[in-house]
Amino acid sequence: MLIGxxxxxxxxxxxxxxxxxxxxxxLAQYNLPYAEAIFDLxxxxxxxxxxxxxxxRELWPGQYTPTPTHRFIRLLHEKKLLRRCFTQxxxxxxxxxxxxxxxxxxxxxxxxxxxxxxxxxxxxPIEEVRAAAMGExxxxxxxxxxxxxxxxxxxxxxxxxxxxxxxxIRTDFPSCGLLLVMGTSxxxxxFASLIDQVRPGTxxxxxxxxxxxxxxxxxxxxxxxxGSSDTFVEGDCDAACLELVRLAGxxxxxxxLEDNCGA
Ligand code: CNA
Numbered sequence: 001m002l003i004g005x006x007x008x009x010x011x012x013x014x015x016x017x018x019x020x021x022x023x024x025x026x027l028a029q030y031n032l033p034y035a036e037a038i039f040d041l042x043x044x045x046x047x048x049x050x051x052x053x054x055x056x057r058e059l060w061p062g063q064y065t066p067t068p069t070h071r072f073i074r075l076l077h078e079k080k081l082l083r084r085c086f087t088q089x090x091x092x093x094x095x096x097x098x099x100x101x102x103x104x105x106x107x108x109x110x111x112x113x114x115x116x117x118x119x120x121x122x123x124x125p126i127e128e129v130r131a132a133a134m135g136e137x138x139x140x141x142x143x144x145x146x147x148x149x150x151x152x153x154x155x156x157x158x159x160x161x162x163x164x165x166x167x168x169i170r171t172d173f174p175s176c177g178l179l180l181v182m183g184t185s186x187x188x189x190x191f192a193s194l195i196d197q198v199r200p201g202t203x204x205x206x207x208x209x210x211x212x213x214x215x216x217x218x219x220x221x222x223x224x225x226x227g228s229s230d231t232f233v234e235g236d237c238d239a240a241c242l243e244l245v246r247l248a249g250x251x252x253x254x255x256x257l258e259d260n261c262g263a
Contacts (some may be wrong), residue, residue, distance in 0.1 A: 005202040006183020066097035072241035116148035173197040186213035196221035
């Protein structure tokens with residue numbers, strides 16, 4: 001299972017790239033020169049750390065409730081049908097829905113841990129970072145205490161993805177029998193290329209508001225929705241997941257799930 005920001009939209013967290021509602025469309029309030037600057041390491045270190053720190057406050061886990069899609073993923077795990085959930089999301093709603101941490105690969109990091117920028121070996125207790133983000137402490141004192149800019153371990157443009165991401169590709173993809181992809185524009189690499197890590201002929205299904213991830217004439221890989229093994233289900237992933245629950249006859253099990261039970 002591969003997921004992106006679209007699966008958390010109904011929780012109230014905007015995605016990046018949806019026209020009108022996406023974060024990139026609404027960044028005026030952050031006073032950024034260009035949208036991606038909010039996750040740009042050079043901009044954060046050398047120009048202005050405040051936009052990202054503000055986003056930390058808005059996204060800090062505990063303020064949002066998992067969506068039906070997150071619960072569906074948890075149910076796949078309970079049914080022993082889930083190999084792994086690779087997520088681009090930093091909101092930790094997968095574990096909030098009760099998916100055990102070992103079932104999640106947070107490709108772009110999350111708010112579980114923090115470090116000093118440029119010194120990955122200097123761990124900063126996440127509770128202290130949370131206090132700074134939520135205004136109970138201030139970032140300047142935190143940064144002074146640890147001798148550098150502190151940030152949750154969220155992967156910025158220009159930073160390495162966590163080693164676990166690459167390890168899990170090796171262990172999980174050779175045994176994948178069906179790849180579900182939900183709520184992602186599939187433009188951020190290397191995550192976007194994961195769709196091509198399955199064995200040739202493995203069925204893949206994209207559940208998204210828009211058709212994405214198709215290989216161009218000149219490029220190898222990508223979805224081929226006109227071929228035999230790829231399927232595109234257009235629309236909201238929550239509605240699609242609820243329909244899958246209904247088709248599988250899992251309504252009672254789905255209703256019985258409680259958030260956080262497996263965390
Ligand atoms: P994106 O580029 O914003 O794309 C989102 C995709 O989801 C688009 O194709 C939308 O059409 C689609 N979409 C939106 N709502 C729905 C819905 N309800 N049902 C189905 N499809 C929907 O986001 P990606 O995840 O592809 O981009 C990767 C970035 C986004 C990662 O680096 C994340 O860290 C980052 N991000 C994460 C969050 C989060 O943690 N919730 C929020 C915003 C951005």
